[in-house]
Amino acid sequence: MAVPKTYHLVTLGCPKNDVDSEHLERLLTGGELLPVLQPGDADAIIVNTCGFIEQSQEQSMEAVRTLAAAKREGQTLIVAGCMTQLYGRQVKEESPAVDHVFGVGQWQDVARLLSVDVDAIFDIPESNAKVSGPSAYLKISDGCDAPCTFCVIPKIKGRLRSAPAGMLVKEAQRLVAAGAKELVLVAQDSTAWGEDLGLPVASGLSGLLEMLSEAVGEEVWLRLMYAYPSRVSSKLIETMAQLPNVVHYLDVPLQHGSEATLRRMKRPHNVAKVHAFIAELRAAMPDIVLRTSFIAGFPGETEAEFKELLDFARTVNFDHAGCFTYSLQQWTGAFEMADQVADEVKHERRDRFMRQQQKIAAKRARRFVGKTLPMLVEGLGEDEDGNPVVAGRTYREAPEVDGLVFATGTAQPGSRILVRIDEAADYDLFGTVLSS
Numbered sequence: 001m002a003v004p005k006t007y008h009l010v011t012l013g014c015p016k017n018d019v020d021s022e023h024l025e026r027l028l029t030g031g032e033l034l035p036v037l038q039p040g041d042a043d044a045i046i047v048n049t050c051g052f053i054e055q056s057q058e059q060s061m062e063a064v065r066t067l068a069a070a071k072r073e074g075q076t077l078i079v080a081g082c083m084t085q086l087y088g089r090q091v092k093e094e095s096p097a098v099d100h101v102f103g104v105g106q107w108q109d110v111a112r113l114l115s116v117d118v119d120a121i122f123d124i125p126e127s128n129a130k131v132s133g134p135s136a137y138l139k140i141s142d143g144c145d146a147p148c149t150f151c152v153i154p155k156i157k158g159r160l161r162s163a164p165a166g167m168l169v170k171e172a173q174r175l176v177a178a179g180a181k182e183l184v185l186v187a188q189d190s191t192a193w194g195e196d197l198g199l200p201v202a203s204g205l206s207g208l209l210e211m212l213s214e215a216v217g218e219e220v221w222l223r224l225m226y227a228y229p230s231r232v233s234s235k236l237i238e239t240m241a242q243l244p245n246v247v248h249y250l251d252v253p254l255q256h257g258s259e260a261t262l263r264r265m266k267r268p269h270n271v272a273k274v275h276a277f278i279a280e281l282r283a284a285m286p287d288i289v290l291r292t293s294f295i296a297g298f299p300g301e302t303e304a305e306f307k308e309l310l311d312f313a314r315t316v317n318f319d320h321a322g323c324f325t326y327s328l329q330q331w332t333g334a335f336e337m338a339d340q341v342a343d344e345v346k347h348e349r350r351d352r353f354m355r356q357q358q359k360i361a362a363k364r365a366r367r368f369v370g371k372t373l374p375m376l377v378e379g380l381g382e383d384e385d386g387n388p389v390v391a392g393r394t395y396r397e398a399p400e401v402d403g404l405v406f407a408t409g410t411a412q413p414g415s416r417i418l419v420r421i422d423e424a425a426d427y428d429l430f431g432t433v434l435s436s
């Protein structure tokens with residue numbers, strides 16, 4: 001292979017994969033390779049795949065097929081990440097045009113293959129993050145020790161590995177210096193942070209939030225994603241309520257609302273405990289916004305169990321809730337379970353859940369009408385009459401997964417402004433720019 005000068009990187013999957021790709025890009029550009037927008041212009045094409053569920057594996061495979069079909073003489077095609085961790089051999093067999101396959105966490109090997117002298121690049125932390133618009137992801141740990149029977153992540157990513165606090169503080173400061181006004185903390189399970197470093201469950205993440213809050217200053221928002229329900233402790237709730245820049249928003253994937261289903265999923269929490277910590281969160285932060293996600297059609301899920309999930313979601317009134325159909329995964333506890341639910345039943349239940357959630361989300365969104373809120377500006381546009389409109393996010397919306405706020409007026413992309421909310425739709429809010 002001739003020494004490559006340019007690369008094109010395709011990233012699939014979740015924000016944690018975005019962070020990994022950012023790490024790889026910093027190695028490649030540190031080695032003086034240039035990124036190019038079109039795969040046809042690149043000496044090396046790299047695909048960072050997702051292997052979370054069947055659908056994401058298929059999307060990753062489709063991207064590989066497309067790039068393999070268009071590959072020209074002299075180009076190198078590299079496929080890496082979660083899907084190849086599980087199915088590397090099959091990817092090579094299906095697409096012989098793929099030159100090299102790597103699993104997860106092998107970014108230095110990818111860079112070395114492309115002739116980057118990795119050891120000479122001293123300024124690359126092991127974990128780092130992405131600045132996109134006003135927000136940046138900060139990956140605080142990787143891997144997971146939980147036994148959830150539907151999830152292949154521990155098989156792909158391995159055991160929990162927390163990034164040291166000092167390194168995260170340095171990285172947070174770097175991102176803020178680069179313009180980030182919000183740091184979104186991501187991990188497979190953010191509330192497990194520090195357990196592998198010997199820190200107690202209750203104080204690990206709380207302590208990290210305190211350090212980050214002080215390091216970045218009150219003006220920079222800290223947002224917590226992927227909390228594990230049984231680890232949402234009183235200490236964490238107290239810390240979130242006290243620190244001025246931790247936004248009153250929590251993403252806590254609950255997966256189900258039926259005790260029987262949760263037990264088959266090997267989730268350690270029970271429904272009563274979830275109600276208790278949600279009540280505690282709402283008492284400590286009455287304006288808190290809650291996001292969750294559920295799985296419909298887990299093996300053995302009866303209509304009665306699914307109705308328990310509907311009742312549970314209706315009782316809690318989540319601001320944002322997603323529902324995925326269960327996806328059969330090799331190497332998981334649920335793979336061999338009897339009573340797999342038929343696809344049409346899974347989809348019908350998912351659709352029924354989303355119809356209910358749409359009404360709940362609309363009702364929750366209406367409580368913001370009349371409020372004045374700080375908003376981070378994502379982009380600019382026009383309404384149908386040609387008036388300028390600013391699109392952005394308040395504390396209510398996490399990047400990429402929740403709705404947006406559209407406010408009449410102008411502002412600088414990336415800036416923080418004040419908006420008044422005038423109207424609420426099912427998922428988005430509409431308002432007016434008050435100050436920019």
Ligand code: SF4
Pocket residue numbers: 144145146147148151152153154188189228
């Ligand atoms: S906690 Fe999350 S990442 Fe870990 S096994 Fe369960 S679902 Fe998977």
